[in-house]
Amino acid sequence: xxxxxxxxxxxxxxxxxxxxxxxxxxxxxxxxxxxxxxxxxxxxxxxxxxxxxxxxxxxxxxxxxxxxxxxxxxxxxxxxxxxxxxxxxxxxxxxxxxxx
Numbered sequence: 738x739x740x741x742x743x744x745x746x747x748x749x750x751x752x753x754x755x756x757x758x759x760x761x762x763x764x765x766x767x768x769x770x771x772x773x774x775x776x777x778x779x780x781x782x783x784x785x786x787x788x789x790x791x792x793x794x795x796x797x798x799x800x801x802x803x804x805x806x807x808x809x810x811x812x813x814x815x816x817x818x819x820x821x822x823x824x825x826x827x828x829x830x831x832x833x834x835x836x837x
Contacts, residue, residue: 775833777821784814 773782788810795803818827825832 775822775828775830776826777818777830778827780821781814781818784810784817788814 773779788807790807791803791810792807795801795805795807821827822830824830827833
């Protein structure tokens with residue numbers, strides 16, 4: 738006979754056991770990384786999302802001007818994010834609401 742220790746997943750089918758184990762693993766890692774809740778992050782992401790609209794429209798309408806505008810917005814958003822982070826509006830910056 739097999740000598741098994743009683744487990745909380747005993748009697749569960751494989752799908753439910755995997756769900757249970759995954760949920761336990763996810764709740765064990767509760768470190769808050771603070772992704773995306775700074776002015777620098779929101780500015781960068783917003784600019785890049787807007788840029789993707791311009792590039793998509795440029796490809797759709799075969800307009801080089803829209804594609805160039807989209808690429809310029811992407812680069813501008815990245816530069817703005819770096820500048821804002823160095824100015825204290827990034828994660829852990831002096832001008833952010835919450836310190837992570």
